[in-house]
Amino acid sequence: MSKREKINIPIEEINKQKEAIARVREKNDFDMQRSGKQKLAIIITYGCQQNENDSERLRGMLRDMGYSFTEDREEADLILYNTCCVRENAELKVFGNIGALKHLKARKPHLLIGICGCMMQQEHIVEQIKKKYKHVDMVFGTHTLYKFPETLEKAMNEAYTVIDVMNTDGYIVEDIPIHREGTVKAWVSIMYGCNNFCSYCIVPYVRGRERSRNPKDVISEVSQLVAEGYKEITLLGQNVNSYGNDLEADIDFADLLQMVNDIEGVKRIRFMTSHPKDISDKLIDVMNKCKHVCEQLHLPFQAGSNNVLELMNRKYTREKYLEIIRKVKQAIPDVALTSDIIVGFPGETNEDFEGTLDIIKQVEFDSLFTFIYSPRKGTPAEKMDDVLSKKEKQANFQKLLDIQNEISLKKNQQYLGKNVEVLVEGYSKNNPDMLTGRTRTGKIINFSGNEELIGTFINVLVEDVQTWSLTGRHVKEDI
Ligand code: 5AD
Ligand code: SF4
DSSP states (O other), rough: OOOHHHHHHHHHHHHHHHHHHHHHHHHHHHHHHHOOOOOOEEEESSSSSHHHHHHHHHHHHHHTOEEEESSSSOSEEEEEEOOSSSSHHHHHHHHHHHHHHHHHHHOOTTEEEEEGGGGGGGHHHHHHHHHOOOTEEEOOOOOTTTGGHHHHHHHHSSSSSSEEEEOOOOOOOOOOOOOSSSSSSEEEEEEOOOOOOOOOOOOOHHHOOOEOOOOOOOOEEHHHHHHHHHEEEEEOOGGGGGGGTOOOOOOOHHHHHHHHHHHHHHOEEEOOOOOGGGHHHHHHHHHHOOBBBBBBEEEEBOOOHHHHHHHTTTOHHHHHHHHHHHHHHSSSSEEEEEEEEEEEEETTOOOHHHHHHHHHHHHOOOOEEEEEOOOOTTTGGGGGOOOOOOOOOOHHHHHHHHHHHHHHHHHTTTTTTEEEEEEEEOOOOTTTEEEEEOTTTEEEOEEOOOOTTTTTTEEEEEEEEEESEEEEEEEEOOO
């Protein structure tokens, strides 16, 4: 059996789900005719874009089963939590929310409550739900997401909590219906799982080993999105730079990026996440050459000291990281750089932390995603000892934020007085009178304008800047 045959799902499995979708739809149609009321669902998503993309598939399956969507938990017939377990606070939030639904379920016994996603791939969590949260109707993991129609049908018919969690790596399933969040930007997963086992990270345990999608499936999804009018595509994977390593075809991420760039009608391409150990000169060259690949790179360095990087099992040094950044800046001078950083990893001293600050000052990232280390059950770092106290870690974290805020503002100030190409995404959430969009470098920019501009590319003159965004005026020359 070839590698691909092992991970591509058998057709009978897909057909089983299609049949379950038809049966649930029939039942929902019947109920709706009798009650005169639409069946409503809500999905609450935590975590990364991969989870958001999974929720779009759950929404697609729900739509095909006859559900419409609501933002209001009180009026929902089905509430689904798509969970994240990367840090403890995300897990605590889910438990808090699920606990609070007990009263709602008591008032509305027909309400269905489901929990899915990464948290459910951990045995101790599923056990906790079985014991303490008996009002939950269904639990399923990341590898069994495609079986949601069958799980939901069972939950509709049974009083017990239906549990469908698989611990081996999942299949690659191409035929799941999808209902996307917006009409301008779309996420496309190019691979699933991670092989890196950074010592703090739970992802490889809950998402399994790296599995790359067939390039022809990726190309056909992007072509379809372009035909539907989507203007910006973000290619997703835990470590996109190792795309293709598990494929029989001789293809790597740089080749795929080039292929996506060459699709007729494609406008903007972004990708995340990249791992510094795998970033190649070829990729930097392709980013530079490809017209539609945006000038933006998210390259997590996590920590600035070689001791900590080794303890983290990151497989690069601070020198190697800085060398990559130097090459990227040289090839793409107006590139916007972002990174993930963990503060307070076990073993990190104040001196190690100074190394992190030093990288931040040297590179001058446009923005950072910063986290205080959170021990995760079953990871090697869980057993490592801390050097710094909680208070010291918190103080370092604040120091880092203060320094980065200054740098972010300074980076934004470089845009003052410039004309930038903006893809208009919609109305601003914080300021609903204004439109919002992003530059090619990923900067959020707000400006006045009317609804017809949504989904178009326009020129905006930057007139003011803040730490997290820009403000400007639409200048009416065509792009
Ligand atoms: N504690 C804190 N941050 C973490 N991340 C991953 N695992 C942990 C953890 N246990 C961060 C890393 C990663 C990002 C998605 O989340 O910075 O790049
Ligand atoms: Fe986690 Fe490291 Fe894999 Fe990223 S590369 S998902 S941090 S194990």
